[in-house]
Amino acid sequence: MTEIDTQALIDTEAFLADLYALREIGRFRTGVHRPTFSAEDMESRRWLMAKLEACGREASIDGIGxxxxxxxxxxxxxxxxxxxxxxxxxxxxxxxLGVVAGVALARAGLPVDVVAFADEEGHFSGGFLGSRSAIGDLTEAEIDEARNRTDGTPLRDALANAGLAGLPRMQLDPGRYRGFLEMHIEQGTQLESAGLHLGVVSGIVAIWQFRIDFSGNQDHAGGTTMAERRDAGLSAVRLLAAIDREFPKVCGPRSTWTTGRITLDPGGFSIIPGRAEVFFQFRDVSMPVLERMEACLEALVRESNRRELCPATLTALSKAIPAPCDPALMRALSEAAEAVSPGGWQVMPSGAGHDAQNVARILPAAMLFVPSIGGISHHWAEDTSDADLVLGVRALGAAAARVLR
Amino acid sequence: MTEIDTQALIDTEAFLADLYALREIGRFRTGVHRPTFSAEDMESRRWLMAKLEACGREASIDGIGxxxxxxxxxxxxxxxxxxxxxxxxxxxxxxxLGVVAGVALARAGLPVDVVAFADEEGHFSGGFLGSRSAIGDLTEAEIDEARNRTDGTPLRDALANAGLAGLPRMQLDPGRYRGFLEMHIEQGTQLESAGLHLGVVSGIVAIWQFRIDFSGNQDHAGGTTMAERRDAGLSAVRLLAAIDREFPKVCGPRSTWTTGRITLDPGGFSIIPGRAEVFFQFRDVSMPVLERMEACLEALVRESNRRELCPATLTALSKAIPAPCDPALMRALSEAAEAVSPGGWQVMPSGAGHDAQNVARILPAAMLFVPSIGGISHHWAEDTSDADLVLGVRALGAAAARVLR
Known part of the structure; x- marks a missing residue:
């Protein structure tokens, strides 16, 4: 199959028409409002099932949506x-985008199953309900406990209202598939600022999140000499400066690390902070890199505790497992990207979470990014040019054809 | 006059008895509750006037209390x-303590005027009402505007309720005095931790207070590479680490500097801070040292603005003038301290503000500290041993006798 074949295969006008039609369901300004299991969300699922049947697919909805x-x-x-x-x-x-791209590949006659997972966005506590359910990672007990984050509605009630109560939950059969492909907007500015049109995702980063607490002595800033002080804030600043100095020596090429919050207690101008709390996280797609960064952080905390009068305590709050993309699927996406946009693509990690990270636990999985204009996402102004959307679906189709060859 | 004479001069039993009697007016647990112009405060002022008359003084109260x-x-x-x-x-x-010590010196026959200034504690906005009024630094317009910080009562109403409306405000006559002596508790732990009993104050430090604002780009911590970031929090940490490194090179022997608050905006785990705000202050008794520290801070902010992607803005919120104590009065206090407690005293700055800093603007002024047990102050548990109280009043009397010789 050549590039020309692929261009002929995908009906990009129908693809864009589907995207625009779906945008009208729950439209909000230039964006949409379709929270999980709302009337608009269920309408969009029924719209999708009709589309799939029209493309010759056997459409169904399961007990989690x-x-x-x-x-x-x-x-x-x-x-x-x-x-x-x-x-x-x-x-x-x-x-x-990823769902409608699946419809476009189905319409082109490729032997693909198309899936729309439920609640990737985490309207219900837990998040990723659909993809976790499909890989067998969601228990009935979790469903019993989950609540809507906005209005507190129990998930069971929401499922019943949506007409889904009692339906079986589908399980993905790894034997059926060569893999899973998810097309998605980047939700960042890397492609745009590099002037590129496509991103072949190397993996979905894992976030390792820590709280660092420093315990000092709250004192009056006038009456306490520098030598007498146990300034928890100063110990925190020294550790953060050490992280700034040492992390570049152990990180990977696309690692990120972020101090999101520093709280000095009690926080007055003239009061030496008795306690300091720091929110710190780092992200990478590579487990060895994550472990190297954690070892560095632990060593810096130990060094702080040797040098400083204010003991530091490191608490790991969450340590996820990164989801590297499948090399063969990445190669197919890379060749397809080069075919449809020569020199206009790059390999890049996904800093945000996606359903593919769950599917990757039972199937080879890979993702294709298209640029987000201005990096805007999770806002009604989110957008991507039609030209990039079309490049994306053509690359996805070409890659699927290669994999299925 | 010899040390023996001084010991004979001061009736330390009467001094302690006065202190204990005054403690009963507005007693709260082992402390007291006498906010400015409250019934208890006015009762204590009338108690003081009677004491002063009994010591042969002509007692009066003025229009500010x-x-x-x-x-x-x-x-x-x-x-x-x-x-x-x-x-x-x-x-x-x-x-x-300083007022009752004045009564003790008056009872001993020393030619001293005794003063109790009003609202050093700043119950009314502005603070230091009495000593500022007595040196001609309080305008009628300020009195019109001042409000009680706890309940909002206008100062004019409080003065009227206390029966002080319309009374003239006394002005200190610099020609009448060789100087002003204020005995006070330390409100810190320096004397106690050094095992000392008396502190001859070298001066009352000035506080120079700054806000430092950093302006970056709020971004998602997953989608933004380290190179793309404009992390306002990181720029703040780097400046604070530079202050920690450079200030010891320019400070004086007893300078202090304090970062009381660091606010990263918006403060989430996964959000690169778009803005950072730092509360920073330093204190010293020497104007050249204060100016050196400010020049260092300004140079570090300039260096930050050369190196960092997040512009830093330095705003001076207040720059007070330090009040050095009078050398001749300090010498008298030092000789007296050595006489009553050989080797048991030191020269030290006052990190907190006192009425003496205002009086020092028109008269030679000096202060004598006695230890605070555990450094506790502004709390009902505040205390000093009777032995140290007695050492203090004896040293104060001996110093006054030397100055008046």
Whole structure:
């Protein structure tokens, strides 16, 4: 199959028409409002099922809201999709793009199953309900406990209202698929600022999150000499300066680390802080890099405790496992990207979480990014040019064709 | 006059009895509650006037609540005193000690005027009402505008309720006095931790207070590479680390500097701070040292603005003038301290503000500190041993006798 074949295969006008039609369901300014299991969300799922049937797929919805459009013929098969609900009053492409791209590949006659996972956006506590359910990682007990983050509605009530109570939950069959492809907007500015059109995702970073507490002595800033002080804030600044100095020596090429909050207690002009609390996290796609950064952080805290009068305590709050993308699928996406946009693409990690990170636990998975204008996402102004959307779906189709060859 | 004479001169039993009697007016647990112009505060001022008359002084109260006990004989004279109101539910010695010590010197026959200034504690906006009024630094317009910080009562109403409306405000006559002596508790732990009993104050430090604002770009901590970031919090940490490194090179022997608050905006785990705000202050008794520290701070901010992507703005919020103590009065206090407690005293700055800093603008002024047990002050548990109180009043009397010789 050549590049020319691929261009012929995908009906990019129908693809854009589908995207624009879906945007009208729950429209909010230039974006949409389709929170999980709302009337608008369920309408979009029914709209999708009709589209899938029209493309010859056997469409179904399961007990957690996942929509699957199953190819009726023999394999090999690929799974293609994303999520269809949105953040509140948010963008028209986040999720929807990957689902509608799946429809476009189905319409082109590729033997793909198309999926729209439920609640990637985490309207219900826990998040990623649909993709976690589909890989067997969501228990009934979790469903019993989950509540809507905005209005507190129990998930069970929301499922019943949506007509989904009692339906079986589908499980993905790893034997059926060569892999999972998810097309998504970047939600950052890396492609735009590099003047590129496509990003082949190397993996979805894991976030390792820590709280660092420093315990000093609250004192009056006038009566206490520098020598007598146990200034928790100063110990915190010294540790953060050491992290700034040492992390570049152990990080990977695309690692990030962030201090999001520093709280000095009690926080008055004339009071030496008795306690300091720091929110710190780092991200990478590589487990060895994550472990190296953690070892560096632990060593710096130990050094702080040797030198400083204010004991520092390091508490790991969460340590996720990174989801590297499948090398063969990445190679297919890279070749397809080079075919449709020569020199206009790059390999890059995903700093945000996606359904693909869950699917990757049971299937080879990979992702393709298109640029976000101004990096805007989780806002109704989110957008991508039609030209980049079309480049993306053509590359996705070409990659799928290569994998299924 | 020898040390023996001085010991004979001061009736330390009467001095302690006065202190204990005054503690009963507005008693709260082991401390007192005598906010400015409250019934208890006015009762303590009337108690003081009676004491002063009994010691042969001509006692008066003025239109801002200052009580003066004027020696009836010829000079030379010294002014001795402090304030008599307290912080809310606070200690029995903060202020009262210096006033009662003045009574003790008057009882001993020394030609001293005794003063109790009003509202050193700043119950009314502005603070230091009495000593500022007595040196001609308080305008009628300021009195019109001042409000009680706790309940909002206008100062004019409080003065009227206290029966002080319409009374003239006394002005200190610099020609009448050789100087002003204020005995006070340390409100810190320096004397206690050094095992000393008396502190001869070298001066009252000035506080120079700054806000430093950093302006960056708020971004998602996942999608933004380290190179793309404009992390306002990181720029703040780097400046604070530079201050920690450079200030010891320019400071004086007893300078202090304090970062009381660091606010990163918006303060989430996964959000690169778009703005950072730092509360920073330093203190010293020497104007050249203060100016050196400010020049260093300004140079570090300039260097930050050369190196960092997040512009830093330095705003001076207040720059007070330090009040060095009078060398001749300090010498008299030092000789007296050595006489009553050989090797048991030191010269030290006052990190907190006192009425003496205002009086020093028109008269030679000096202060004597006694230890605060555990450094506790502005709390009802504030205390000093009777032995140290007695050492203090004996040294104060001996110093006054030397100055008046």
């Amino acid at each position: 996942n929509v699957l459009g199953r190819h009726r013929g023999p394999g090999p098969h690929l799974l293609v999709g994303s999520h269809i609900e949105t953040q509140n009053e948010a963008g028209w492409l986040d999720g929807a | 200052n009580v003066l006990g004027r020696h009836r004989g010829p000079g030379p004279h010294l002014l001795v005193g402090s304030h008599i109101e307290t912080q809310n539910e606070a200690g029995w010695l903060d202020g009262a």
